[in-house]
Amino acid sequence: MNTTNLKAVGISVALPLLREIGGWPILGTNEGGNWREGDFSLTSLIVTINKYSNVPYIYPYVYLDSKDKKRRVLYLDNPGSILPERKHYDQPRDSPLMKAYVDLGVKVAIEFGADEEQARRDMEDILDLETNLVNITTPLEDRRDNEKLYNKFTVGEMKLNFTESKELDFTWRGYIQQLLQIDGVEFDLDENQTVIVVDIQYMKRLIPVLLQFPKRTITNYAVWRIMNNRIKDLPDRFRQYLGEYLKARNCFASSYINLDRLCIIVLYGSSHIRSRWRKCVDVVVNYLGLPIGRLFVQRHFDEEAKAGAMITSPFQISDMSDNILDSFRTILSELDWMDKDTREVAEEKALFIKRKIGYEDSILDDDLLNRRYENVTIHPVNYFENMLFLLKRTVIDDLLELRTNLYRMEWEVAPSTVNAYYSPPQNRIMFPAGILQPPYYHKDYPRSLNYGGIGTLIGHEITHGFDDRGRQYNKEGELHEWWSKRSVDKFKDLQTCFINQYGNFSSPEADGMKVNGIITLGENIADNGGVLQSYRAYRNFVSKRGSEENPLPGLNITHDQLFFINFAQGYGNSTESACLLGSIPMP
Ligand SMILES: [Zn+2]
DSSP states (O other), X not given: OOHHHHHHXXXXXXXXXHHHHTOOXXXXXXXXXXXXXXXXXXXXXXXXXXXXXXXXXXXXXXXXXXXXXXXXXXXXXXXXXXXXXXXXXXXXXXXXXXXXXXXXXXXXXXXXXXXXXXXXXXXXXXXXXXXXXXXXXXXGGGOOOGGGGXXXXXXXXXHHHSOOBTTTTBOHHHHHHHHTTSTTTOOOOOTTOEEEESSHHHHHHHHHHHTTSOHHHHHHHHHHHHHHHHGGGSOHHHHHHHHHHHHHTSSEEEEEXXXXXXXXXXXXXXXXXXXXXXXXXXXXXXXXXXXXXXXXXXXXSOHHHXXXXXXXXXXXXXXXXXXXXXXXXXHHHHOSSSOHXXXXXXXXXHHHOEEEEXXXXXXXXXXXXXXXXXXXXXXXXXXXXXXXXXXXXXXXXXXXXXXXXXXXXXXXXXTXXXXXXXXXXXXXXXXXXXXXXXXXXXXXXXHHHHIIIIIHHHHHXXXXXXSTTGGGBOTTSOBOOOSOHHHHHHHHHHHHHHXXXXXXXXXXXXXXXBOOTTTTHHHXXXXXXXXXXXXXXXXXXXXXXXXXXXXXXXXXXXXXXHHHHHHHHHHOXXXXXXXXXXXXXXX
């Protein structure tokens, strides 16, 4: 990264953005400030920042309609919060975390020329507003029933159900219309266009809450949402401020939206800021994951492994996933609490799961790859502008998918990703090339290690199709109840055991703080299912083989032990225990 240039351009890179938004009031009359109350429009404020994939007040996104997968639809959700968890906002204002948070904003504003005292007052107001908003969001524990997160309205119906405000210049129609008019999208709004409101309680209370705050604070917070995310792209002294804040927060947390758009909080056990090079790798993988992935697979991924994985051959991954699916079906047939009808449909759903292994072939085709990225231009020097461009491109492409057939690869996951996924709307499991490596997998490993590694992950992802949220989708990936009432009741009874068991895990290093058994439920069900299926599949493999695999030379360890050693190794990481609690194990 060209840090000399970054230092030379200093804060000036952010000024065009601040001007476009209409000024950041906290900066007073300094450049980037010059905000005028008379020009205030909540609609424009939100859309201008949404355009750069940042989400003050409303988080809009386009995704498959959960009940009609033939089309894509606009979803509106709450935007989450800057501090990682709701409970952080309950801390007293003089707590180290709150002080560090306010200090961070103050230091950033001072760098742009703000008056310290005014900046501090503004940041306190920002925190007040944010706390009020966090309190009207639906807690994660109550976001596991996906039917309740699917509230369909036409654009015309929005105003009848959700407050608008002349004072703030905000109507739902106006907001959606402006969103669909951002550069490069320009769709005309149709009154009958469908919108899915995800967090309905939040959306109902949003405008009434905002009306309690001055426009200055509403604007300050909206701009803080985007500035806070861009601190890491500014010169080194800004990163130092961020580092000081992260230290106070003990562990670094970020929330990301999974492929299936289920919000998952991941807490990384790191109290320090990531080095520039790591950050740069993340950015390239996040925004240009397919071309980078092309280079990655050419260099690192064994073609032979993929060929075996994709076609019906005795080759390992394909063979292993067949065996694991078989053990899933056997376990299903043994369930005494699930009635016969539900069991039959469950088996059908399991057989319908599509598998994606390694990467999509299209990334090896120059023409297709060029077509996919034809609208992307990267400047060799201007890092900050590149970031804004990529953020905006993401939003434009997302919105364009509402009405046009934008060219996308079928499988848009970066092949270098070290993770695996289950996508409920597609009913498919995905194993990018990045995870098909040690310690999870190696074609020359004994099968015990591979079943204990990638095998347990395959089982984990299959089980996601049947966990407390995945089970709400049918074999086609549509949100639709396919379980009998009796089986649902029984499932809910049984899941209480999981909630209680995991909800009682605690660690002395974290002052006895307990795991949240409800928000980790899906992952815990998947972990348990995964290890059980894979272990049984491994034992079946051994029975078919007729004898145990040959022992590893020099190690007095059985293959059953190796299975569990690799299982543990795959899940192990250096997360600080204080951070681990309340988090969700990967993947
Ligand atoms: Zn999972």
